[in-house]
Amino acid sequence: MRTISQRELRNDNAEVIRAVEAGESFLVTKNGAPVAVLKPATEAELSTGLPLARAARRKVDFRTWPRVTSTITSKEILDDLRDER
Known part of the structure; x- marks a missing residue:
C-alpha cells in the first residue's frame, strides 16, 4: 500500500x-x-x-425555469461586488 498526502491526491487525482x-x-x-x-x-x-452503484439522478432542463428579471444591470452588480474586495 502506497502512502500519499491529501495534496497529492488532489493534484494527481x-x-x-x-x-x-x-x-x-x-x-x-x-x-x-x-x-x-x-x-x-x-x-x-x-x-x-453502495451510492456509487446507483443510477444517476434525473437531468433538469433549466430552459423551462422562468427567467429572472431585474432593474439592476449585470455591470452594476459586478461593480458592486468588486468594490467589496
Whole structure:
C-alpha cells in the first residue's frame, strides 16, 4: 500500500484513480496523519447497493425555469461586488 498526502491526491487525482482501477491501494494522510484508505471496490461492496452503484439522478432542463428579471444591470452588480474586495 502506497502512502500519499491529501495534496497529492488532489493534484494527481486522475493518476491515482487509474492506479486504483489497476488494483493499487493508497493510504491518504493529512498533515502526516492517516485519514483514509483508497482501494478498489470489491464485488461484494458493489453488490450491496453502495451510492456509487446507483443510477444517476434525473437531468433538469433549466430552459423551462422562468427567467429572472431585474432593474439592476449585470455591470452594476459586478461593480458592486468588486468594490467589496
